Amino acid sequence: MILEYIKLSVRELLNNKLRSFLSLIGIVIGVAVVFIIFSISDIANVAITNQITGSNGSVNINYVKDRTDKMEVLNSSMNSNFGGLGDKSYHYDPNDLEQLVLVNGVDDAIAVYSTTQQVKINREKLGLAVRSVSDNFMDFYGFKMIAGNPLEAYPEDERINLALINDRVLDYSLNMTPEEVIGQKIQIKNRLYTIVGVTDTPNQSLGSIVAISKDAYDLMFSRSTIQYFSVKVKSGHDLDATAQLAADRLNEIHNYTETKNGYALEDLSFIISQITQVTGILSLVMGIIASISLLVAGIGVMNIMLVSVVERTREIGVKRAIGASKGAIQFQFIVESCLLTLIGGIIGVLIGIGVIEIALMVLNMKLPINISYVIFALLFSITLGLLFGYLPSKRAANLNIIEAIQSE
Numbered sequence: 001m002i003l004e005y006i007k008l009s010v011r012e013l014l015n016n017k018l019r020s021f022l023s024l025i026g027i028v029i030g031v032a033v034v035f036i037i038f039s040i041s042d043i044a045n046v047a048i049t050n051q052i053t054g055s056n057g058s059v060n061i062n063y064v065k066d067r068t069d070k071m072e073v074l075n076s077s078m079n080s081n082f083g084g085l086g087d088k089s090y091h092y093d094p095n096d097l098e099q100l101v102l103v104n105g106v107d108d109a110i111a112v113y114s115t116t117q118q119v120k121i122n123r124e125k126l127g128l129a130v131r132s133v134s135d136n137f138m139d140f141y142g143f144k145m146i147a148g149n150p151l152e153a154y155p156e157d158e159r160i161n162l163a164l165i166n167d168r169v170l171d172y173s174l175n176m177t178p179e180e181v182i183g184q185k186i187q188i189k190n191r192l193y194t195i196v197g198v199t200d201t202p203n204q205s206l207g208s209i210v211a212i213s214k215d216a217y218d219l220m221f222s223r224s225t226i227q228y229f230s231v232k233v234k235s236g237h238d239l240d241a242t243a244q245l246a247a248d249r250l251n252e253i254h255n256y257t258e259t260k261n262g263y264a265l266e267d268l269s270f271i272i273s274q275i276t277q278v279t280g281i282l283s284l285v286m287g288i289i290a291s292i293s294l295l296v297a298g299i300g301v302m303n304i305m306l307v308s309v310v311e312r313t314r315e316i317g318v319k320r321a322i323g324a325s326k327g328a329i330q331f332q333f334i335v336e337s338c339l340l341t342l343i344g345g346i347i348g349v350l351i352g353i354g355v356i357e358i359a360l361m362v363l364n365m366k367l368p369i370n371i372s373y374v375i376f377a378l379l380f381s382i383t384l385g386l387l388f389g390y391l392p393s394k395r396a397a398n399l400n401i402i403e404a405i406q407s408e
Helices: 002-015 017-053 068-081 097-102 137-141 167-171 214-220 239-253 269-311 314-321 326-365 371-397 401-406
Strands: 059-062 104-121 124-133 145-148 162-165 184-189 192-201 209-213 225-233 262-265
Touching: 017 269, 017 326, 059 239, 097 104, 097 239, 104 137, 104 239, 124 137, 124 214, 137 209, 162 184, 167 192, 167 209, 184 209, 184 214, 192 214, 209 214, 214 371, 225 239, 239 262, 269 314, 269 326, 269 371, 314 326, 314 401, 326 371
Parallel strands: 124 209, 162 192
Antiparallel strands: 059 225, 059 262, 104 124, 104 184, 104 225, 145 192, 162 209, 184 192
């Protein structure tokens, strides 16, 4: 029975193609915009999380005075995650790296030697994080050379006078391309280094850095300026659980298992939740504003359905005269209205998915389409049909049979 109503509705919509098309436009645009807004919110949340926590499967382990103090753990996490710009710490032993890589699920580990310095490049003074380059430095973070060569390409005795920078350094007012900066001198304290390579920035939380050999770093700074340890987790292993095993192993080695102070995983969940909460509110507000266009489109559908009732008055009268009930007439117009808005919703969702897929390609991101948004959009479209088709259907069902038959 319902299939018959749907066939009748399809036939009626096809008999008035232009009018149906014009009615669809508002629904299609409204659904597409709402779908895109909420999907953009998801993309923004993923991008923010990746910017803060990184996306290469690594977690930082910090030394804190009180592991039960969430704010202290958060502050340590912020310092280590954004370039390792915290205070010097003397609670790390480079030999612990051998123990960390033995932890089940840990793929690699690195000790981050870092300190903030005012450096000079081409007469420009910049505040950068000076990093020590270990043997696994490039591979651990996934650095790729944009210009020049890595330090390993040079004889060991020459590396002490060489330096690498990442492309974020060029974001300052250097007015130089990666190729042009190769060979330039960079002054750190009173020593000059030659820039021999420019890398990309695989994780924006690394900040703007200049990397020098470990020997050069040890000559200039204390050997005990390790800021934190970072461990990379093997694919297929739980990131947090594996990293926690590594932190537990450090606490066991240094007898911190029963103390408040010790090693703790970075915890940026608080700041991430605050930022994503803001983006969620903004998306909700924008979605509500966009939904107004859907309501306007719904009113347009109701107007078209009322016109259809007027045009089909004689047809309705004939159907009533041969036995069609008021409920059947009303249901027919409800089905027609819901079918119209559902078609608009489906087209709008398809357009929205297309726009989001293009955006993900441009941003070089992978994010599955949220099925709940698709279901919500389609259900909302049907609801619009029910709400704005009710009045026309009620009017059609209540037409006087004699007057309807006599109408022209």
